[in-house]
Amino acid sequence: xxxxxxxxxxxxxxxxxxxxxxxxxxxxxxxxxxxxxxxxxxxxxxxxxxxxxxxxxxxxxxxxxxxxxxxxxxxxxxxxxxxxxxxxxxxxxxxxxxxxxxxxxxxxxxxxxxxxxxxxxxxxxxxxxxxxxxxxxxxxxxxxxxxxxxxxxxxxxxxxxxxxxxxxxxxxxxxxxxxxxxxxxxxxxxxxxxxxxxxxxxxxxxxxxxxxxxxxxxxxxxxxxxxxxxxxxxxxxxxxx
Amino acid sequence: xxxxxxxxxxxxxxxxxxxxxxxxxxxxxxxxxxxxxxxxxxxxxxxxxxxxxxxxxxxxxxxxxxxxxxxxxxxxxxxxxxxxxxxxxxxxxxxxxxxxxxxxxxxxxxxxxxxxxxxxxxxxxxxxxxxxxxxxxxxxxxxxxxxxxxxxxxxxxxxxxxxxxxxxxxxxxxxxxxxxxxxxxxxxxxxxxxxxxxxxxxxxxxxxxxxxxxxxxxxxxxxxxxxxxxxxxxxxxxxxxxxxxxxxxxxxxxxxxxxxxxxxxxxxxxxxxxxxxxxxxxxxxxxxxxxxxxxxxxxxxxxxxxxxxxxxxxxxxxxxxxxxxxxxxxxxxxxxxxxxxxxxxxxxxxxxxxxxxxxxxxxxxxxxxxxxxxxxxxxxxxxxxxxxxxxxxxxxxxxxxxxxxxxxxxxxxxxxxxxxxxxxxxxxxxxxxxxxxxxxxxxxxxxxxxxxxxxxxxxxxxxxxxxxxxxxxxxxxxxxxxxxxxxxx
Ligand SMILES: Nc1ncnc2c1ncn2[C@@H]1O[C@H](COP(=O)(O)OP(=O)(O)OP(=O)(O)O)[C@@H](O)[C@H]1O
Ligand SMILES: [Mg+2]
Numbered sequence: 001x002x003x004x005x006x007x008x009x010x011x012x013x014x015x016x017x018x019x020x021x022x023x024x025x026x027x028x029x030x031x032x033x034x035x036x037x038x039x040x041x042x043x044x045x046x047x048x049x050x051x052x053x054x055x056x057x058x059x060x061x062x063x064x065x066x067x068x069x070x071x072x073x074x075x076x077x078x079x080x081x082x083x084x085x086x087x088x089x090x091x092x093x094x095x096x097x098x099x100x101x102x103x104x105x106x107x108x109x110x111x112x113x114x115x116x117x118x119x120x121x122x123x124x125x126x127x128x129x130x131x132x133x134x135x136x137x138x139x140x141x142x143x144x145x146x147x148x149x150x151x152x153x154x155x156x157x158x159x160x161x162x163x164x165x166x167x168x169x170x171x172x173x174x175x176x177x178x179x180x181x182x183x184x185x186x187x188x189x190x191x192x193x194x195x196x197x198x199x200x201x202x203x204x205x206x207x208x209x210x211x212x213x214x215x216x217x218x219x220x221x222x223x224x225x226x227x228x229x230x231x232x233x234x235x236x237x238x239x240x241x
Numbered sequence: 242x243x244x245x246x247x248x249x250x251x252x253x254x255x256x257x258x259x260x261x262x263x264x265x266x267x268x269x270x271x272x273x274x275x276x277x278x279x280x281x282x283x284x285x286x287x288x289x290x291x292x293x294x295x296x297x298x299x300x301x302x303x304x305x306x307x308x309x310x311x312x313x314x315x316x317x318x319x320x321x322x323x324x325x326x327x328x329x330x331x332x333x334x335x336x337x338x339x340x341x342x343x344x345x346x347x348x349x350x351x352x353x354x355x356x357x358x359x360x361x362x363x364x365x366x367x368x369x370x371x372x373x374x375x376x377x378x379x380x381x382x383x384x385x386x387x388x389x390x391x392x393x394x395x396x397x398x399x400x401x402x403x404x405x406x407x408x409x410x411x412x413x414x415x416x417x418x419x420x421x422x423x424x425x426x427x428x429x430x431x432x433x434x435x436x437x438x439x440x441x442x443x444x445x446x447x448x449x450x451x452x453x454x455x456x457x458x459x460x461x462x463x464x465x466x467x468x469x470x471x472x473x474x475x476x477x478x479x480x481x482x483x484x485x486x487x488x489x490x491x492x493x494x495x496x497x498x499x500x501x502x503x504x505x506x507x508x509x510x511x512x513x514x515x516x517x518x519x520x521x522x523x524x525x526x527x528x529x530x531x532x533x534x535x536x537x538x539x540x541x542x543x544x545x546x547x548x549x550x551x552x553x554x555x556x557x558x559x560x561x562x563x564x565x566x567x568x569x570x571x572x573x574x575x576x577x578x579x580x581x582x583x584x585x586x587x588x589x590x591x592x593x594x595x596x597x598x599x600x601x602x603x604x605x606x607x608x609x610x611x612x613x614x615x616x617x618x619x620x621x622x623x624x625x626x627x628x629x630x631x632x633x634x635x636x637x638x639x640x641x642x643x644x645x646x647x648x649x650x651x652x653x654x655x656x657x658x659x660x661x662x663x664x665x666x667x668x669x670x671x672x673x674x675x676x677x678x679x680x681x682x683x684x685x686x687x688x689x690x691x692x693x694x695x696x697x698x699x700x701x702x703x704x705x706x707x708x709x710x711x712x713x714x715x716x717x718x719x720x721x722x723x724x725x726x727x728x729x730x
Contacts, residue, residue, distance in 0.1 A: 046730060049393075049396070049397050051393065051728070051729055051730055052728070052730070071399045071400075071401060072399070074397060074398055074399040075399045077397070078397075079393070079394065079397040081390050081393055081394065083390065084389070084390035084391070084393075084394065085388070085389035085390055085391070086389060086390070086391060086394075087249075087253060087389065087391060088389070089253060089256035089257060090252070090253070090256070094252070098245065098249045099394060099395075099398070101242075101245040102242070102245065102246075102395060102398040102400055103398050104398075104399070106245075143394075146394065150398075
């Protein structure tokens with residue numbers, strides 16, 4: 001379970017990137033966070049991972065305050081970052097092996113890694129190839145495999161579909177649905193409204209650091225999610241004019 | 242956990258072509274440097290032996306007061322690790338009957354081109370080449386992982402930050418160390434096989450182990466500085482720029498500029514000016530000495546009823562009176578001359594000592610400034626441990642003084658005794674050489690030149706040793722501390 005309680009981040013340059021975010025993502029729930037560039041999505045994820053200190057409020061992972069017990073809290077979260085390069089001189093399997101061990105999975109075999117890579121749709125011949133020869137999408141898949149292998153109850157994804165071809169993106173979302181079925185709490189930041197519509201249990205729209213709208217699946221299925229999103233963005237444009 | 246991090250670090254480094262480059266440089270340059278230095282040492286050693294032997298043979302029967310004794314200084318065996326000042330250090334001490342000693346250097350230059358570019362010895366390889374390679378290996382150790390996004394992925398796990406940075410330092414340093422050790426060991430093997438330097442003897446190995454320990458600490462400092470720079474810069478491009486700048490600063494600017502700053506803070510006369518001062522003083526005393534001996538002659542003559550000024554020195558004939566006066570003069574003038582010689586030596590000694598003290602003050606100022614750079618501290622330690630450093634300058638003086646007094650007591654004073662006897666009590670029945678046992682007087686040679694012991698060299702440089710240890714701990718601690726609050730995004 002992921003919880004944000006009045007979570008606030010003001011950067012050193014006084015930029016208010018996140019303004020009192022309140023959010024709870026339950027087990028077996030996929031939450032999509034939409035929002036324009038600079039809305040505060042990555043900031044939210046960074047706060048959950050304790051990469052940055054909040055200036056107010058709390059972020060909890062499985063009820064553990066991430067600023068008070070950062071190490072303990074990180075046991076319960078997997079992270080898929082946007083555009084990760086990984087270790088170019090290592091093979092896909094070596095990359096997986098290293099991060100698996102960091103995540104506490106020390107007794108996985110070569111076949112385990114192969115199986116997981118097959119699951120995310122990586123081609124067999126890529127398993128033992130150096131990562132520097134990989135395309136962006138292939139790297140992204142390895143990044144996702146790393147998160148899956150850790151098998152943590154919470155998963156944070158920051159624009160994981162960026163750079164993936166439509167088929168790969170669809171496969172990734174299918175994997176997320178599977179993970180959700182296993183009872184994981186999933187927070188995914190994205191610009192991909194169409195995908196959100198397909199698999200999200202809830203969708204939030206973020207604007208200038210504030211969560212301006214949250215809709216459940218039932219609610220946004222009635223309306224056109226894209227229209228809602230555009231309306232919220234429009235307001236901003238109108239305000240500014 | 243720490244183990245996995247270190248293993249990954251080592252794997253990552255050895256799969257990088259940079260480490261192959263480091264290994265190649267170590268394997269090629271370290272043995273080459275040691276080999277060339279050893280060959281040069283062998284040459285100098287042979288030249289030293291020849292010169293000494295020739296001197297002894299040539300001067301076997303040269304037993305007069307005008308004889309100038311020469312002491313040849315053997316090249317320092319440890320100079321194969323660091324040539325230091327050895328090109329400029331004297332290889333010969335001369336001392337005369339007045340007790341005046343000089344240091345001379347007549348090595349000559351084998352290959353001026355080598356001098357122009359500076360030598361590649363073990364010291365140079367470490368302070369210039371390996372220090373640069375240390376930066377080359379570490380510059381993107383943190384900023385590179387940040388760019389790859391892997392740092393974020395690592396930190397998203399339950400891994401304490403200190404373990405990450407420990408593994409970084411330990412892993413990269415270990416790989417570097419192995420390349421370095423491979424180079425050193427192949428160098429030692431090469432020396433043992435191809436040169437006469439007894440590299441595997443205790444007299445070499447123990448100082449070498451100490452030099453190695455200090456070198457490893459020194460490289461450790463550079464590693465930590467490199468990692469610190471990698472932490473402090475936003476991306477690897479900035480890291481490499483910063484590393485190069487810092488390297489230029491600590492390897493070139495600080496060591497080379499510190500004597501200049503010292504000269505500005507505490508200016509002293511040049512050696513040339515001091516030499517002029519000495520010459521003036523010498524002339525002054527000699528003029529005085531000439532005047533006194535003239536007076537002496539006058540008074541001896543007038544005692545015997547002669548007027549020295551009216552005497553025709555070229556047509557004195559066989560006047561027994563004059564002859565007797567001259568013998569008396571000869572007998573007395575020795576002490577007079579001796580008195581003035583002593584005066585001259587003392588006066589010049591004072592000028593020299595004064596100048597030497599000023600030099601020392603300036604030297605210490607430069608030393609202290611250059612200690613800002615670990616290369617400064619390392620240089621003082623290594624050059625003194627190999628007896629090619631600043632201590633050697635005063636050590637030569639110490640040995641020269643020893644040699645001078647040895648020569649005086651074993652050679653000149655014996656001769657003087659006989660000469661005195663000859664002048665004062667010339668005994669026809671015994672003959673001039675009657676009492677002289679020439680065989681008891683040997684041409685003085687410098688048979689034992691004392692180099693300072695390793696312990697005393699370390700003791701004299703305790704401050705540099707302390708600094709090296711301090712820098713190691715300091716930069717390590719700062720790197721760890723800075724990484725703990727490092728922004729991984
Ligand atoms: N280190 C920082 N210092 C100051 N301001 C920052 C910093 N990082 C982010 N910001 C600001 O915080 C706000 C939110 O940024 P954030 O990266 O969370 O946006 P985002 O929603 O992830 O955008 P995108 O869709 O482009 O990834 C932006 O206005 C950004 O300028
Ligand atoms: Mg973002």
